[in-house]
Amino acid sequence: xxxxxxxxxxxxxxxxxxxxxxxxxxxxxxxxxxxxxxxxxxxxxxxxxxxxxxxxxxxxxxxxxxxxxxxxxxxxxxxxxxxxxxxxxxxxxxxxxxxxxxxxxxxxxxxxxxxxxxxxxxxxxxxxxxxxxxxxxxxxxxxxxxxxxxxxxxxxxxxxxxxxxxxxxxxxxxxxxxxxxxxxxxxxxxxxxxxxxxxxxxxxxxxxxxxxxxxxxxxxxxxxxxxxxxxxxxxxxxxxxxxxxxxxxxxxxxxxxxxxxxxxxxxxxxxxxxxxxxxxxxxxxxxxxxxxxxxxx
Numbered sequence: 001x002x003x004x005x006x007x008x009x010x011x012x013x014x015x016x017x018x019x020x021x022x023x024x025x026x027x028x029x030x031x032x033x034x035x036x037x038x039x040x041x042x043x044x045x046x047x048x049x050x051x052x053x054x055x056x057x058x059x060x061x062x063x064x065x066x067x068x069x070x071x072x073x074x075x076x077x078x079x080x081x082x083x084x085x086x087x088x089x090x091x092x093x094x095x096x097x098x099x100x101x102x103x104x105x106x107x108x109x110x111x112x113x114x115x116x117x118x119x120x121x122x123x124x125x126x127x128x129x130x131x132x133x134x135x136x137x138x139x140x141x142x143x144x145x146x147x148x149x150x151x152x153x154x155x156x157x158x159x160x161x162x163x164x165x166x167x168x169x170x171x172x173x174x175x176x177x178x179x180x181x182x183x184x185x186x187x188x189x190x191x192x193x194x195x196x197x198x199x200x201x202x203x204x205x206x207x208x209x210x211x212x213x214x215x216x217x218x219x220x221x222x223x224x225x226x227x228x229x230x231x232x233x234x235x236x237x238x239x240x241x242x243x244x245x246x247x248x249x250x251x252x253x254x255x256x257x258x259x260x261x262x263x264x265x266x267x268x269x270x271x272x273x274x275x276x277x278x279x280x281x282x283x284x285x286x287x288x289x290x291x292x293x294x295x296x297x
Contacts (some may be wrong), residue, residue, distance in 0.1 A: 001210060001238075002085075004056045004274070006223060006255060007043055009215035011036040013063040015094055016118040028063070037070045040217030044074045046217075046233060051083050058111075058274040059089040060223065060255060066095040079107040088274040097130045109137040109275035112273040116142075116151040120277060125158055132160055139276045141166035144183050144190070145173065156186050157261060164281045168254065169193040189278065192265065196252035204246045210259050211237065224256050 013028035028036070039102065057078060065071035066089065076099065078087040078197055088109040100108065116126050131138045139158060142152045144167045156165050167187040169175065175183070175194055181191045206212070207221030207229065214220075219229045219237035226245060230236030251257040258265045258273060269280040 001053045002056075003053055004058070004205075004210040005047075005069070006058050006060055006210070006212045007040075007214075008060050008062065008212070008223065009036045009039045011061045011063045011068070012067060012070065015064055015067060016092055016115055018115050018118060029259065033068070035070070036215065040070050040074055042216075042233070043213065043215075044077060047078060047084070048081055049252045051081075053083060056085050056086045056274055057084065057088070058255070059087075064092050064094060065089055066091045066093075067157075072099045075108060076103045076266055079104040080287075086274050092118070093124060095125050097134075097136075100131065100134055100136045103136075105135045105137070109272070109277070110139075111275050112138055112140045113150070114140060114142050114155060119255070121151070121154070122144065125155070128159060132163060135273055137272070137277065139164045139166055139272075141168060141276070143168050143170050144175075144193075146179070148184060152183075152186050162282060164277050165241065166190075166254075166276055169195075171252075173266045189268065192257070192263070196250040196265045197257045197260060197263065198249070199246040199251040199257070199260060199262075200249050201245045203243060205259040205261060205266075206246075208241055211241075222256055222259070224251070 006085070010032055011028060012032075016048050047057060059065055059071065059074075061071070071089065075087055075089060084107055086109055087107055088111060090111045090113070091110045092115060093110070112128065128138070128140055140155065140163055141244065142148055142155065142165070152165070152167065156257070158163060165186055167183045168188045169190070180190065180194050206225070211229065212220045212223045213232050217232040219232050220227060221229060221244070227247070229240035230238070246260070251260065254276065257263060259271065266273060268278055272279065
């Protein structure tokens with residue numbers, strides 16, 4: 001079985017206080033941290049034993065995972081297993097990056113977000129260059145707020161062209177065509193993020209080849225649909241895996257709509273769906289010499 005897993009454990013603490021994030025500067029008490037570590041180690045052990053399957057794993061913690069040793073160790077360990085296609089994590093890149101030298105660069109990937117005002121720009125940029133120098137697959141992104149535009153332009157200028165810079169439309173923000181054009185100059189795929197995607201009744205890979213797993217092992221089709229499909233650890237979820245239409249009206253988060261079969265994003269991001277890297281990306285204008293489709297069909 002080929003299966004993509006979006007894992008989110010109990011961790012909610014973050015070292016940043018971004019005004020657009022509900023988990024800003026939240027602190028987990030020692031009890032929750034112990035629970036998160038135990039849950040992640042249980043999941044990692046399960047994934048390591050699934051040698052008959054081909055697994056891809058994206059860690060999507062509410063908080064910042066890479067400042068916790070157990071997330072770093074999970075990424076390192078899973079990256080060396082032959083049945084793991086890809087292991088990736090969403091991160092603000094505030095932690096150390098030296099640990100990546102112990103991981104398999106052919107399997108490890110990072111989805112990095114720059115938050116202006118939360119960390120010195122030279123520090124964040126230096127970490128990006130460290131990852132690039134080590135050959136670690138990574139994308140870099142930013143939330144498309146008007147006050148972030150100059151920082152995004154600076155980041156695009158300072159990053160190697162081979163590093164994809166993505167822009168997430170800010171939640172609740174409406175973009176004029178002129179504003180959207182400015183963001184599209186930086187991220188040719190911004191059009192997919194600009195508007196929520198109609199999803200009701202449309203086919204989606206979640207629930208069939210993609211699942212969401214929480215710290216207790218409860219399996220759902222994705223992070224945004226509450227219906228339970230079973231439990232990872234007793235195997236009850238496997239009987240529930242099948243193609244099914246989306247029950248929600250719309251999908252407005254990349255880790256959700258990237259799996260919609262009505263969108264061509266599995267082709268656009270072929271080989272880099274989890275870490276959000278377009279196939280053949282060689283620069284902001286064109287991957288592999290071909291222009292990206294800047295707007296959804």
